[in-house]
Amino acid sequence: MRRQNHVFAKGKVAHMRILKMQSKFLDVFLESLSKFGNLYGPTHKNGLLSYNRLENISDLVITDEHPMIPIKKLFHPMQFTMMNFDEKGFTPDYSKIEKRVIIGVHPCEIHSLLILDDIFMREPMDPYYAQLRQNSAIIGFSCLPTENSLCYSTDTDIVEEGFDLFFVNLDEYFLVWVGSSLGHDMIYEREEFFDMDVSHDDIQKYVKWRQKKNKMFKKSFEFDSMPDIMELSYDSEIWEEFAKICLSCGQCSMVCPTCNCYTVTDVFDVTNETRGRRDRFWDSCMFVDYSLVAGGHNFRASRANRLKLWYGHKLKTFGKDYGRPGCVGCGRCVDSCPVDINVLTISEALITKEVPKK
Amino acid sequence: MTLLEAIENPFKPKAARIVRHYDLIKDHRFFQIRHIDMKKAMSFSYNPGQFIMLSIPGVGESPFSISSTPSRPGILELGVRRVGKLTESLFQKRDNDVVYIRGPYGNGFKLDKMVDRDLIIVAGGLGVIPLRSILYYVLDNRDQFKRVFFLYGARTPNEFLFKTEFFQLKNRKDIECLYTVDKSDAEWPHATGVVTKLFKNIPEIDPRETTAVVVGPPVMYKFVIDEFLKLKIPKNQIQLSLERRMKCGIGKCGHCAIEHLYTCMDGPVFTYWDTLHFRELI
Amino acid sequence: MTEISNTKLAVAKPKVGIYGFTGCAGDQLLIIHTEDEILNLFNSVDIRSFVMASSNPIEEELDVAFVEGSISTEEEREHILKIRKRAKILVAIGNCAVSGGPQAMFTGDNTFEKRMNKVYGNVNFLTAPLEAKPIDAFVEVDYYLPGCPISAPQAFALISRLIHGAIPESYPHPVCHECKLNENRCLLLDKIACFGPLTMGGCGSACPNHGLPCVGCWGPNDDGNFEHHLELLESFGKTREEILRLIRGYGGHKILKYIEKGGK
Ligand SMILES: Cc1cc2nc3c(=O)[nH]c(=O)nc-3n(C[C@H](O)[C@H](O)[C@H](O)COP(=O)(O)OP(=O)(O)OC[C@H]3O[C@@H](n4cnc5c(N)ncnc54)[C@H](O)[C@@H]3O)c2cc1C
Ligand code: SF4
Ligand code: SF4
Numbered sequence: 038m039r040r041q042n043h044v045f046a047k048g049k050v051a052h053m054r055i056l057k058m059q060s061k062f063l064d065v066f067l068e069s070l071s072k073f074g075n076l077y078g079p080t081h082k083n084g085l086l087s088y089n090r091l092e093n094i095s096d097l098v099i100t101d102e103h104p105m106i107p108i109k110k111l112f113h114p115m116q117f118t119m120m121n122f123d124e125k126g127f128t129p130d131y132s133k134i135e136k137r138v139i140i141g142v143h144p145c146e147i148h149s150l151l152i153l154d155d156i157f158m159r160e161p162m163d164p165y166y167a168q169l170r171q172n173s174a175i176i177g178f179s180c181l182p183t184e185n186s187l188c189y190s191t192d193t194d195i196v197e198e199g200f201d202l203f204f205v206n207l208d209e210y211f212l213v214w215v216g217s218s219l220g221h222d223m224i225y226e227r228e229e230f231f232d233m234d235v236s237h238d239d240i241q242k243y244v245k246w247r248q249k250k251n252k253m254f255k256k257s258f259e260f261d262s263m264p265d266i267m268e269l270s271y272d273s274e275i276w277e278e279f280a281k282i283c284l285s286c287g288q289c290s291m292v293c294p295t296c297n298c299y300t301v302t303d304v305f306d307v308t309n310e311t312r313g314r315r316d317r318f319w320d321s322c323m324f325v326d327y328s329l330v331a332g333g334h335n336f337r338a339s340r341a342n343r344l345k346l347w348y349g350h351k352l353k354t355f356g357k358d359y360g361r362p363g364c365v366g367c368g369r370c371v372d373s374c375p376v377d378i379n380v381l382t383i384s385e386a387l388i389t390k391e392v393p394k395k
Numbered sequence: 396m397t398l399l400e401a402i403e404n405p406f407k408p409k410a411a412r413i414v415r416h417y418d419l420i421k422d423h424r425f426f427q428i429r430h431i432d433m434k435k436a437m438s439f440s441y442n443p444g445q446f447i448m449l450s451i452p453g454v455g456e457s458p459f460s461i462s463s464t465p466s467r468p469g470i471l472e473l474g475v476r477r478v479g480k481l482t483e484s485l486f487q488k489r490d491n492d493v494v495y496i497r498g499p500y501g502n503g504f505k506l507d508k509m510v511d512r513d514l515i516i517v518a519g520g521l522g523v524i525p526l527r528s529i530l531y532y533v534l535d536n537r538d539q540f541k542r543v544f545f546l547y548g549a550r551t552p553n554e555f556l557f558k559t560e561f562f563q564l565k566n567r568k569d570i571e572c573l574y575t576v577d578k579s580d581a582e583w584p585h586a587t588g589v590v591t592k593l594f595k596n597i598p599e600i601d602p603r604e605t606t607a608v609v610v611g612p613p614v615m616y617k618f619v620i621d622e623f624l625k626l627k628i629p630k631n632q633i634q635l636s637l638e639r640r641m642k643c644g645i646g647k648c649g650h651c652a653i654e655h656l657y658t659c660m661d662g663p664v665f666t667y668w669d670t671l672h673f674r675e676l677i
Numbered sequence: 678m679t680e681i682s683n684t685k686l687a688v689a690k691p692k693v694g695i696y697g698f699t700g701c702a703g704d705q706l707l708i709i710h711t712e713d714e715i716l717n718l719f720n721s722v723d724i725r726s727f728v729m730a731s732s733n734p735i736e737e738e739l740d741v742a743f744v745e746g747s748i749s750t751e752e753e754r755e756h757i758l759k760i761r762k763r764a765k766i767l768v769a770i771g772n773c774a775v776s777g778g779p780q781a782m783f784t785g786d787n788t789f790e791k792r793m794n795k796v797y798g799n800v801n802f803l804t805a806p807l808e809a810k811p812i813d814a815f816v817e818v819d820y821y822l823p824g825c826p827i828s829a830p831q832a833f834a835l836i837s838r839l840i841h842g843a844i845p846e847s848y849p850h851p852v853c854h855e856c857k858l859n860e861n862r863c864l865l866l867d868k869i870a871c872f873g874p875l876t877m878g879g880c881g882s883a884c885p886n887h888g889l890p891c892v893g894c895w896g897p898n899d900d901g902n903f904e905h906h907l908e909l910l911e912s913f914g915k916t917r918e919e920i921l922r923l924i925r926g927y928g929g930h931k932i933l934k935y936i937e938k939g940g941k
């Protein structure tokens with residue numbers, strides 16, 4: 038039942054085809070994809086990796102590192118105008134929607150989109166997310182673990198769906214998985230680059246690559262037992278310990294690829310007329326006003342309760358009809374939290390009942 | 396992009412006119428509104444306990460419980476307390492002014508669990524606004540329910556909402572209405588004390604054949620539920636409605652999260668049994 | 678927050694006055710004149726008093742008074758009291774009006790200084806204290822537009838709501854929120870003393886956008902974890918004195934009050 042309204046379902050090919058492409062063709066091939074939409078991918082911006090529109094294919098940076106702000110920003114934009122209004126009412130603004138080809142998407146990022154689909158594509162669909170999703174092709178790329186990668190623990194190190202093409206880098210060539218009929222069309226355009234016969238040796242090489250990759254993870258945590266541990270630890274004093282140091286800066290929600298929360302605000306134009314816009318932008322349950330209701334009653338005034346909700350979503354359950362917690366092991370909370378509150382320290386503390394020392 | 400037109404934008408609110416409004420008590424106002432599109436007005440169906448999102452362009456959007464009953468279609472009734480930005484602007488509106496609404500949202504009360512049973516409705520403060528919907532629904536379909544008890548407590552006589560309406564209801568024979576205020580004055584004709592004190596007036600019931608509903612301020616739930624439990628009403632036959640901050644009403648913005656549930660979709664009505672599984676309670 | 682009960686500002690052009698006290702010349706709104714909106718603004722309101730244009734500024738009832746600068750003379754004090762009486766809504770704009778600004782850097786209402794000494798040891802004051810105080814030291818302020826200069830989007834969002842008789846929306850999140858939306862790397866990770874988490878957002882994370890730490894000029898974020906933030910900055914090798922001086926240097930004395938209270 039999972040993800041039955043998934044955008045890729047329509048074009049899904051029953052048996053995934055695997056092809057081979059020599060590395061020297063990569064840039065030319067990727068460039069040719071502009072026929073299918075504007076190209077997007079990780080670029081360097083002020084010295085940081087960031088998903089952006091690619092002016093040139095040479096701007097594309099394919100590395101093992103993840104951009105600090107995850108791929109959700111291309112589907113659930115950080116800040117945008119949902120609707121404009123005037124005295125006649127509200128008019129949706131779909132100006133952000135365009136055909137896109139997003140290149141260089143790592144497995145955990147693809148997993149994060151599948152999780153966000155469960156929220157935003159659940160009826161009634163979010164028309165902004167749904168249309169951005171429907172108009173975007175995903176060109177996945179394999180990566181090797183970096184310092185804080187946890188996807189092996191969260192079982193999100195490989196993907197079987199959610200992409201149109203997926204490139205696994207085996208040095209002199211790529212193995213290319215074709216995940217949708219659109220992906221098939223892309224290959225068909227530049228057939229000359231692809232070798233249809235994947236040999237036993239190639240598969241052997243791929244298996245070796247997987248084994249090498251699996252050994253490279255420096256960090257891991259008890260993801261599978263966390264739902265139970267979380268349940269049992271609801272009243273643990275560990276939460277208070279973390280609450281003492283949490284700065285409530287909200288960075289964790291901004292960088293976590295499966296935080297979906299947003300807030301909405303209306304802005305009038307500076308005129309006497311009824312004219313303006315309704316904007317939406319990312320929010321976080323770490324901010325104090327998040328759960329505030331009329332009368333100043335706040336269901337989550339304490340930092341400890343805010344942390345419990347956050348980690349409940351990441352390590353226990355997220356969304357209703359499926360059991361998977363939201364963490365896809367990207368390691369961004371480990372990279373980003375200035376006081377080292379993250380899935381590693383939280384899970385460790387809940388198991389050992391001690392707050393890890395810096 | 397053909398899809399753009401094909402998808403109906405669930406965030407786009409529809410124009411509705413304020414047909415009538417009057418003050419219930421200080422800072423609490425009653426509104427009757429109707430979709431300007433008459434077809435929409437007549438086809439807008441909902442369950443008691445559901446809510447709408449009401450927009451005033453440029454000011455924002457907020458959830459409000461529907462206080463009218465679906466058994467009287469066409470007009471939606473709201474009871475609004477003035478507390479902040481949106482409600483302040485709503486209080487500046489006059490009859491015939493236009494507001495924007497979308498919905499209905501949420502699950503509403505579980506009517507199928509009430510049919511052919513005795514029904515105990517307990518309201519505290521503003522909680523009477525959504526309960527008024529079920530109250531009139533029940534009275535409009537009186538033969539579907541067995542005995543009906545309506546208990547309502549306010550802090551003072553001046554904070555008692557829908558006074559005229561509810562006092563008149565007392566004359567009806569097919570419903571037992573019990574009212575109380577925490578602090579009474581000389582003119583107050585009914586009981587004094589907290590709402591749980593009214594329970595002693597409830598005659599013997601068969602708990603398995605009874606459904607209980609409670610809506611009120613967070614502090615009230617525990618005490619009222621204790622009374623229900625004393626009456627031995629099963630936990631899954633006690634329904635309550637929870638309030639959370641809401642920005643979207645349709646399970647996207649995350650604000651109303653209770654653990655992994657979204658109050659706007661999976662609630663706001665839960666059974667007491669459901670809530671026992673929540674670690675973050677009421 | 679004051680209610681704007683039943684004042685339908687949108688009906689007529691709201692009457693607006695703009696006043697400048699010490700530190701500012703009533704030009705904050707003009708500083709942002711490059712924006713298109715400023716033209717609309719002047720069409721949408723009826724500017725009754727503009728301190729630079731009129732020699733006798735307060736002569737009638739106002740819907741909104743924008744007040745800039747800090748109060749540092751007895752004459753100014755009387756003037757602000759008069760403005761408050763005549764204005765339905767009073768908005769403090771710019772850092773000087775909101776927090777006292779650089780003039781208030783070492784404001785010694787002596788008791789405060791003493792309390793500071795008690796709590797944080799002997800802090801050396803570089804110059805003799807001046808009597809420069811923010812507007813809200815004398816009258817009630819309905820809304821604040823902090824910053825030097827103020828942020829144009831924030832100013833227009835507030836002003837346009839006032840024009841329509843609606844209550845403005847505050848920005849209830851720390852600077853870090855905008856900082857992340859601008860895709861900056863957090864300076865705290867590099868052990869740079871940034872005050873973003875303690876500071877109310879709305880500035881668009883202007884300083885971190887340029888690799889500079891937030892110095893708190895937008896005023897306190899009352900949910901800030903003041904206690905632990907100070908400990909964190911100390912762990913970067915800063916003394917408490919240095920940290921406090923940094924905050925004070927930029928009109929952050931409202932933040933200091935929170936620190937003194939130990940946060941919330
Ligand atoms: C399902 C549901 C049904 C509801 N039904 C009704 C109903 O029938 N009638 C009714 O009157 N209300 C109802 N409410 C509550 C109603 O939605 C709120 O009162 C309304 O959203 C307030 O909006 P506002 O813009 O006027 O207030 P806001 O300006 O948003 O402020 C509301 C209150 O929250 C506090 N607050 C908000 N933001 C901050 C902040 N940043 N810092 C400090 N405090 C803050 C203030 O104390 C203020 O009093 C319902 C809510 C829900 C979820
Ligand atoms: S957990 Fe870390 S990143 Fe998240 S709000 Fe707290 S201090 Fe900020
Ligand atoms: S963890 Fe918090 S911010 Fe993230 S999705 Fe859950 S409620 Fe939203």
Ligand code: SF4
Binds near residue numbers: 187292295365379380
């Ligand atoms: S919880 Fe941390 S590791 Fe898991 S997906 Fe979010 S940011 Fe990545």
Ligand code: SF4
Binds near residue numbers: 854864865873874882
């Ligand atoms: S650099 Fe400063 S403002 Fe930006 S996230 Fe870090 S602490 Fe917050």
Ligand code: FES
Binds near residue numbers: 644
């Ligand atoms: S109100 Fe947005 S998810 Fe419930």
